[in-house]
Amino acid sequence: MGVIEAAEAVRRRFSTVPGLFKVPAPGVEMYVLRDFLADKECSALIALIDEGREPSRLLAHTGDPEFRTSESCNLDPTHPVVRAVEKKIAQVMSLDPACGETIQGQRYAVGQQFKPHHDFFFTTEAYWPEQERNGGQRTWTAMMFLNAVEDGGQTQFPEAKVRITPRKGNLLVWNNLDEHGAPNMTSLHQGMPVIAGVKYVITKWYRERPWTPSLAAATTLY
Ligand SMILES: O=C(O)CCC(=O)C(=O)O
Ligand SMILES: [Fe+2]
Numbered sequence: 592m593g594v595i596e597a598a599e600a601v602r603r604r605f606s607t608v609p610g611l612f613k614v615p616a617p618g619v620e621m622y623v624l625r626d627f628l629a630d631k632e633c634s635a636l637i638a639l640i641d642e643g644r645e646p647s648r649l650l651a652h653t654g655d656p657e658f659r660t661s662e663s664c665n666l667d668p669t670h671p672v673v674r675a676v677e678k679k680i681a682q683v684m685s686l687d688p689a690c691g692e693t694i695q696g697q698r699y700a701v702g703q704q705f706k707p708h709h710d711f712f713f714t715t716e717a718y719w720p721e722q723e724r725n726g727g728q729r730t731w732t733a734m735m736f737l738n739a740v741e742d743g744g745q746t747q748f749p750e751a752k753v754r755i756t757p758r759k760g761n762l763l764v765w766n767n768l769d770e771h772g773a774p775n776m777t778s779l780h781q782g783m784p785v786i787a788g789v790k791y792v793i794t795k796w797y798r799e800r801p802w803t804p805s806l807a808a809a810t811t812l813y
Pocket of ligand 1: 745746747780781782783
């Protein structure tokens with residue numbers, strides 16, 4: 592199935608999910624589902640992130656040490672809570688679960704952020720040949736907020752002029768590709784600096800084909 596057909600399948604499924612709404616974001620296809628994760632799931636995931644977190648990495652070096660200052664870790668897909676969450680995501684996303692990367696957990700303390708970036712890959716970058724072999728282009732991003740942040744920490748799309756406030760359990764989904772299946776520059780987004788409190792999220796990125804990372808790639812991917 593190509594990325595255009597896959598996006599149609601996502602849309603069809605989303606139109607049947609109670610409570611899911613389309614975010615009016617000019618130029619980006621984006622959806623929010625409130626209370627997607629239960630409080631217990633959020634707290635269990637936060638504990639897993641706290642156990643595993645280490646300074647976040649980037650796939651492409653930006654030369655800016657402040658570009659992504661959070662801590663993150665891949666979540667163990669065999670852990671019962673992670674398995675349950677994976678199942679929930681698979682039920683709502685209607686993309687081939689094999690195309691989904693390992694869920695990544697992320698924690699931002701006061702002042703930490705993820706500066707504006709695209710989740711899709713730039714095929715001109717040195718990382719691309721390996722990523723092309725390992726499932727190809729990134730398509731959709733599914734992000735879940737595990738807590739409310741006292742101040743700051745919004746997920747902002749500066750080109751689409753949308754700012755999503757973290758709310759515990761909410762699912763935010765967007766398509767990183769446009770209607771033709773090409774990388775969508777308007778999907779530029781950032782994790783705004785946390786001003787007060789702490790922010791925990793989990794992210795699942797999808798590929799156009801089944802994700803087949805080498806063991807090394809699985810641990811170095813951002
Ligand atoms: O933390 C956020 O709000 C954004 C995270 C993000 O962009 C990502 O994980 O790709
Ligand atoms: Fe991102």
